[in-house]
Amino acid sequence: MENQFYCLVMAGGKGTRFWPESTTEKPKQYLSFLGKDSLLTKTLFRVEGLIPSENRYIVTLKEQEKYAKDFSKGLCAKEGLIFEPSGRNTAPCILLALAHLLDNGADLDDVVAIVPADHVILNEKGFRETLQICFKVALEHQSIVTIGITPHFPHTGYGYIQKGSRVQDAFKVEGFKEKPNLETAKEYVASGDYFWNGGIFVSQIKTLLKEFEELAPEMFKHFNSLRGNPNNLKNIYEMMPSDSIDYAIMEKSKKVMVVPANFDWNDLGSWEALESLIPQTDGNTIVKCQDNYLENSKGNIVYAPNQLVTLLGVEDLIVVSNDKALMILPKSQSQKVKNIVEFLKKNQSTTKYL
Amino acid sequence: MENQFYCLVMAGGKGTRFWPESTTEKPKQYLSFLGKDSLLTKTLFRVEGLIPSENRYIVTLKEQEKYAKDFSKGLCAKEGLIFEPSGRNTAPCILLALAHLLDNGADLDDVVAIVPADHVILNEKGFRETLQICFKVALEHQSIVTIGITPHFPHTGYGYIQKGSRVQDAFKVEGFKEKPNLETAKEYVASGDYFWNGGIFVSQIKTLLKEFEELAPEMFKHFNSLRGNPNNLKNIYEMMPSDSIDYAIMEKSKKVMVVPANFDWNDLGSWEALESLIPQTDGNTIVKCQDNYLENSKGNIVYAPNQLVTLLGVEDLIVVSNDKALMILPKSQSQKVKNIVEFLKKNQSTTKYL
Numbered sequence: 001m002e003n004q005f006y007c008l009v010m011a012g013g014k015g016t017r018f019w020p021e022s023t024t025e026k027p028k029q030y031l032s033f034l035g036k037d038s039l040l041t042k043t044l045f046r047v048e049g050l051i052p053s054e055n056r057y058i059v060t061l062k063e064q065e066k067y068a069k070d071f072s073k074g075l076c077a078k079e080g081l082i083f084e085p086s087g088r089n090t091a092p093c094i095l096l097a098l099a100h101l102l103d104n105g106a107d108l109d110d111v112v113a114i115v116p117a118d119h120v121i122l123n124e125k126g127f128r129e130t131l132q133i134c135f136k137v138a139l140e141h142q143s144i145v146t147i148g149i150t151p152h153f154p155h156t157g158y159g160y161i162q163k164g165s166r167v168q169d170a171f172k173v174e175g176f177k178e179k180p181n182l183e184t185a186k187e188y189v190a191s192g193d194y195f196w197n198g199g200i201f202v203s204q205i206k207t208l209l210k211e212f213e214e215l216a217p218e219m220f221k222h223f224n225s226l227r228g229n230p231n232n233l234k235n236i237y238e239m240m241p242s243d244s245i246d247y248a249i250m251e252k253s254k255k256v257m258v259v260p261a262n263f264d265w266n267d268l269g270s271w272e273a274l275e276s277l278i279p280q281t282d283g284n285t286i287v288k289c290q291d292n293y294l295e296n297s298k299g300n301i302v303y304a305p306n307q308l309v310t311l312l313g314v315e316d317l318i319v320v321s322n323d324k325a326l327m328i329l330p331k332s333q334s335q336k337v338k339n340i341v342e343f344l345k346k347n348q349s350t351t352k353y354l
Numbered sequence: 355m356e357n358q359f360y361c362l363v364m365a366g367g368k369g370t371r372f373w374p375e376s377t378t379e380k381p382k383q384y385l386s387f388l389g390k391d392s393l394l395t396k397t398l399f400r401v402e403g404l405i406p407s408e409n410r411y412i413v414t415l416k417e418q419e420k421y422a423k424d425f426s427k428g429l430c431a432k433e434g435l436i437f438e439p440s441g442r443n444t445a446p447c448i449l450l451a452l453a454h455l456l457d458n459g460a461d462l463d464d465v466v467a468i469v470p471a472d473h474v475i476l477n478e479k480g481f482r483e484t485l486q487i488c489f490k491v492a493l494e495h496q497s498i499v500t501i502g503i504t505p506h507f508p509h510t511g512y513g514y515i516q517k518g519s520r521v522q523d524a525f526k527v528e529g530f531k532e533k534p535n536l537e538t539a540k541e542y543v544a545s546g547d548y549f550w551n552g553g554i555f556v557s558q559i560k561t562l563l564k565e566f567e568e569l570a571p572e573m574f575k576h577f578n579s580l581r582g583n584p585n586n587l588k589n590i591y592e593m594m595p596s597d598s599i600d601y602a603i604m605e606k607s608k609k610v611m612v613v614p615a616n617f618d619w620n621d622l623g624s625w626e627a628l629e630s631l632i633p634q635t636d637g638n639t640i641v642k643c644q645d646n647y648l649e650n651s652k653g654n655i656v657y658a659p660n661q662l663v664t665l666l667g668v669e670d671l672i673v674v675s676n677d678k679a680l681m682i683l684p685k686s687q688s689q690k691v692k693n694i695v696e697f698l699k700k701n702q703s704t705t706k707y708l
Contacts, residue, residue, distance in 0.1 A: 329666035
């Protein structure tokens with residue numbers, strides 16, 4: 001029997017960096033900054049022609065069911081939505097999803113591509129070509145293949161992958177490095193030996209499970225109990241140690257290889273990230289609005305889908321306005337959106353804005 | 355028969371300085387920046403106890419009927435709404451209103467106070483005391499009495515009234531001065547001889563009509579035709595020369611006297627004007643919003659009645675957000691709201707925002 005290819009979209013993120021547009025019920029993956037499709041929809045479309053829709057699954061949270069369903073309609077398997085019973089980070093989440101895949105007809109020999117739901121990749125052809133290489137490498141070497149993004153500046157917010165010796169189209173992995181300081185990040189970029197970790201993994205199911213068994217036995221011992229939709233799923237799930245796939249498996253495994261990305265990549269870490277993706281309007285980034293009047297204003301990033309936006313004599317601001325909230329802050333302080341979110345969390349009367 | 359007192363509220367303004375909240379259909383006089391009552395409602399309440407509601411009339415435009423009616427309910431005469439057939443400035447408008455008053459039972463000997471609908475006066479008691487002095491002066495001297503506002507800085511956007519010799523509680527008027535340059539305005543303020551023209555006039559009806567007859571005969575000759583709700587009102591009205599009451603009558607009349615205001619006064623000339631009327635919130639003027647989060651932000655003026663407003667690291671901005679539009683500009687450029695309005699007028703697709 002030939003190997004089947006599966007796609008597992010990780011859509012459980014509750015990202016608050018795009019507040020006020022991103023909310024608990026509708027996080028980033030369900031937003032559509034570029035065109036009309038949500039990031040989740042674009043993620044599913046991206047594997048078109050490579051992975052059939054009936055082999056696509058989405059892991060998310062129950063509170064996101066409505067949007068997950070809406071934005072994956074016709075683009076994933078019939079039983080394509082997998083709900084985390086609670087938040088236990090990515091490692092238990094992947095085990096839960098693999099159990100679901102096997103329950104729904106996947107074979108241990110089949111290959112799964114695990115991809116985040118909320119990244120932007122414009123070059124879809126390049127993405128598919130890279131993914132095909134990953135499939136080949138994963139099968140030939142029984143490895144867990146990560147996609148490495150060539151860094152184009154010393155970003156201190158990403159994990160880095162140090163490459164080892166070349167093996168045909170891939171590289172062995174020398175090591176995973178946590179978010180570096182700027183000095184270290186500069187060295188990484190200058191050396192040419194490091195990739196950004198884009199959070200995309202490809203592996204045969206059996207390879208992944210074997211690594212879980214060996215490297216995370218306390219977690220893996222519950223795997224069989226997750227099979228067949230048990231009644232006490234939540235209890236089982238909550239017995240599993242909370243950990244990320246990076247810590248639990250990738251950083252420890254000897255079977256990891258890295259394939260360089262042959263495509264652009266943007267994880268949309270903040271409102272500011274949209275600046276490089278959207279054509280300028282008179283020197284401003286108008287993500288969405290009904291109409292605009294811009295006088296003597298430049299460098300602003302604006303998202304106000306339901307309004308006429310008029311800016312006069314203002315520069316380098318992030319301006320977000322929706323039915324519930326209005327946020328204005330300088331681009332240079334874009335990371336402080338989290339301060340607002342933290343404040344809103346603390347007050348019962350303001351949690352409705354999250 | 356004792357003299358009756360009437361109030362004529364001039365509510366036909368189409369002010370655009372409070373765009374986007376002020377629109378063609380709902381100009382400034384129908385907005386409520388301070389508390390829940392509109393400026394029109396507050397204007398009518400202000401004469402409570404001095405002029406009975408059945409003697410209060412409102413001149414406005416047909417397109418403002420809905421709001422004029424809503425905001426004057428129970429506070430003006432049964433036939434209290436007078437509609438200008440078209441815009442001919444204040445002089446024909448006042449003649450039209452006087453015809454309507456006489457048609458509805460007013461006597462030529464009665465006294466009318468003509469007041470703008472869109473000014474803010476907090477000291478209502480002081481206003482009523484001043485108005486009572488005006489009534490007395492108007493009757494004793496058969497004069498047209500204006501209320502003079504003591505200038506508290508050399509404003510270049512107002513007309514000034516030069517006072518002459520004192521006559522009991524009033525002054526004769528030496529002359530009306532148009533908007534001065536800053537140098538001249540400074541001299542006016544320093545001299546102590548000038549008032550701001552607050553646009554409030556008190557006179558017996560017969561005195562006003564006599565002055566119209568003498569000083570604006572081309573206009574006055576149509577007065578009798580305006581009586582009795584003629585079918586061709588619009589035609590008659592449009593034959594009258596368009597002119598302001600200031601140019602047509604006040605600046606030429608020898609019968610004008612001025613009574614100093616014993617109250618605060620603010621004509622709300624721009625969003626910035628609200629700064630002196632609303633208590634500060636952490637150094638900002640939050641006119642309206644649902645909730646707010648202000649971090650490292652000061653000097654901003656915010657009007658966003660339906661939203662949570664979050665400002666972080668921004669200063670001295672005017673921020674206005676409603677269902678249709680969002681406007682952001684520095685306070686120092688508040689007069690440029692008119693640029694936006696001019697732009698919106700020019701484009702058929704954008705007139706819906708006016």
